[in-house]
Amino acid sequence: MILLLCLAPAVLADGLPELGDLSRIDFSPAMEQRTGESIMRDIRLHEPGYISDPEINGYLNHLGSRLLSQSSEARQNFEFFALRDPSLNAFAMPGGYIGVHTGLITATRSESELASVLAHEISHVTQHHLARQISSQSQGQLPMLLALAVAILASRSNSDLAQGALMTGQAASIQNQLNYSRDFEREADRLGLQLLENAGFDVRAMADFFERLQKYGRLYENNAPGYLRTHPLTSERIADLENRIHERPYRQVADxxxxxxxxxxxxxxxxxxxxxxxxxxxxxxxxxxxxxxxxxxxxxxxxxxxxxxxxxxxxxxxxxxxxxxSPMIESISADLRRKQNDPAGALKILRTAQVRYPQARGLAYALTDTLLTTHQTQEALQFIQEDLQNYPNDARMHELLARTYAALGKTLQQHRAQAEAYALQGQLLMAIEQLQLAQKLGENDYFEQSKVDARLRELKQRHAEETKEMKEK
Structure with missing residues (x-):
C-alpha cells in the first residue's frame, strides 16, 4: 500500500521531508531512494508503533531476502519492518522499504501466507508502481503537494504523523487517486506468485489469504482492512490467481x-x-x-x-x-536472568548462544548491553569492534560503541561513533554536530583529527547535495 499525504507547511516544520511540487518531480530511482530514506527516518523517530525489536525485524528481513533472491529485478536494497497495529495491513514505500502491521502477521495461518504478502509488496517496488502512479496523476493535479509520506499512517487510528498530515479533504482525495490500480495489482499478483513459487513456498497461500481478506471486507464493510482500501481485491483477481495456481503442482510447505x-x-x-x-x-x-x-x-x-x-x-x-x-529462546532465557538480578547467569547464556548463533543480531545487542551493565567494557569494546567488521552499517551497534567509549572516558571516539550511528539513520545534521564536537577534542592528535575532518567533509557534502536535490525537485 502506498498513499500520498498532502502536508501543510506547519507539518513540514516538524521534520517531514520537503519535496516541492510533485508536478515537477522526475521520480527517478535515485529520487525514490532519497524519498524512502526520508520517510523511513521519520517513522523511526516519530511513529510510536515502529518496532525496533531485532528478532521480529530480523525475521522479516530474512524472509524478504529469501524472496528477493529469486527476483532478477531487485536492483536495490530492501528493508522490511513491523509496525505495532492490530489492523490487517502491509505497504511498500519508495526505496524498497516494506512495512507490515503486526495484526497482519498474527492473522496469517502459515509462513507461506506471510511470504505471499511480502512477495506482492516486493513486486510493487520492483515494478516502480509508485513512480508510475505519480506520473499518471501529477500533471497539474497536485500543485499543493509539499511532501510524500507513509501510506500506512493514514489508515491507523493511533498514528501521530497521520493526525498532523491528514488535515485537508484534498489530502484524502490524493490518497484515493494513488491507491493501486487494478492493472498494478494484477501485475504484482503475477510477479509475486512467481517469487513465492521460486522461493519454495506454497503458492496456494496467496489466493487463500487474499480470499479471507475479501470475505472479511464483505462482513465488515465499514471497517474493512486497510489492505483492501489500497489493494482493491476483486473476484476477478481471486479467480485469476486460482487459475494460475491450478496450473502449478501441489506443494505442501512446513512453517x-x-x-x-x-x-x-x-x-x-x-x-x-x-x-x-x-x-x-x-x-x-x-x-x-x-x-x-x-x-x-x-x-x-x-x-x-x-x-x-x-x-x-x-x-x-x-x-x-x-x-x-532458536536464538529467540536463548534471548528470553538470558532476559529472565537479567530481570532476576543475575547478570552473570545472563552472560553465561549469551556467550554460549552467540557462538551458536553468530548471525542473531538480538543476541549480539543483548550480550554487548549486558557486558556494559556489568562494567566489562574492554570485552564489550573488543566484541563490538569485531562485530562491526561483519556488520559495518549496523546503527545500533555504533550506538553501543559510543556508549562503550563513554564508559572508557574516550570522549572523542564516543562522538565519532555516535556520528556514525546518526549518519546510518539518515540524521546527517546530528551526525555533523557530533563530528564538530569531536573536532574540538582532537586538536593534539593529528591521526584522529584527520579522520574526523575527512568524515565531516564527506557528510557536509552529502547533506548539501541532498538539500540541493530537494530544492530543485
Missing amino acids: SLDYLLVRTKLRASEGSPQDAVTEFTSQIREHKYSNEIAARYGLTVALARAQDYAKAEQEIATLRKLKAD
Missing part, C-alpha cells in the same frame, strides 16, 4: 520455527499480561496448538510480561527438554 516464534511473540505481547498467560495456558492444557515449542514460548513471553519469573523459568526448562533450537 519454519522462526515464523512460529515471531507470530507467537506478537500474539503473547497483545492485551494484558494476565490475559495472555490465561490464553497460552489454556492452549497448552487443552493441546490446542500446532507446535508445542511455539505455544510454550508464547507462555514464557506472557509470564515474563506478568513478572512471574519462576513459572517462566519452568517453561524454559520444558523448552530445553523439547530440544528447542
Whole structure:
C-alpha cells in the first residue's frame, strides 16, 4: 500500500521531508531512494508503533531476502519492518522499504501466507508502481503537494504523523487517486506468485489469504482492512490467481520455527499480561496448538510480561527438554536472568548462544548491553569492534560503541561513533554536530583529527547535495 499525504507547511516544520511540487518531480530511482530514506527516518523517530525489536525485524528481513533472491529485478536494497497495529495491513514505500502491521502477521495461518504478502509488496517496488502512479496523476493535479509520506499512517487510528498530515479533504482525495490500480495489482499478483513459487513456498497461500481478506471486507464493510482500501481485491483477481495456481503442482510447505516464534511473540505481547498467560495456558492444557515449542514460548513471553519469573523459568526448562533450537529462546532465557538480578547467569547464556548463533543480531545487542551493565567494557569494546567488521552499517551497534567509549572516558571516539550511528539513520545534521564536537577534542592528535575532518567533509557534502536535490525537485 502506498498513499500520498498532502502536508501543510506547519507539518513540514516538524521534520517531514520537503519535496516541492510533485508536478515537477522526475521520480527517478535515485529520487525514490532519497524519498524512502526520508520517510523511513521519520517513522523511526516519530511513529510510536515502529518496532525496533531485532528478532521480529530480523525475521522479516530474512524472509524478504529469501524472496528477493529469486527476483532478477531487485536492483536495490530492501528493508522490511513491523509496525505495532492490530489492523490487517502491509505497504511498500519508495526505496524498497516494506512495512507490515503486526495484526497482519498474527492473522496469517502459515509462513507461506506471510511470504505471499511480502512477495506482492516486493513486486510493487520492483515494478516502480509508485513512480508510475505519480506520473499518471501529477500533471497539474497536485500543485499543493509539499511532501510524500507513509501510506500506512493514514489508515491507523493511533498514528501521530497521520493526525498532523491528514488535515485537508484534498489530502484524502490524493490518497484515493494513488491507491493501486487494478492493472498494478494484477501485475504484482503475477510477479509475486512467481517469487513465492521460486522461493519454495506454497503458492496456494496467496489466493487463500487474499480470499479471507475479501470475505472479511464483505462482513465488515465499514471497517474493512486497510489492505483492501489500497489493494482493491476483486473476484476477478481471486479467480485469476486460482487459475494460475491450478496450473502449478501441489506443494505442501512446513512453517519454519522462526515464523512460529515471531507470530507467537506478537500474539503473547497483545492485551494484558494476565490475559495472555490465561490464553497460552489454556492452549497448552487443552493441546490446542500446532507446535508445542511455539505455544510454550508464547507462555514464557506472557509470564515474563506478568513478572512471574519462576513459572517462566519452568517453561524454559520444558523448552530445553523439547530440544528447542532458536536464538529467540536463548534471548528470553538470558532476559529472565537479567530481570532476576543475575547478570552473570545472563552472560553465561549469551556467550554460549552467540557462538551458536553468530548471525542473531538480538543476541549480539543483548550480550554487548549486558557486558556494559556489568562494567566489562574492554570485552564489550573488543566484541563490538569485531562485530562491526561483519556488520559495518549496523546503527545500533555504533550506538553501543559510543556508549562503550563513554564508559572508557574516550570522549572523542564516543562522538565519532555516535556520528556514525546518526549518519546510518539518515540524521546527517546530528551526525555533523557530533563530528564538530569531536573536532574540538582532537586538536593534539593529528591521526584522529584527520579522520574526523575527512568524515565531516564527506557528510557536509552529502547533506548539501541532498538539500540541493530537494530544492530543485
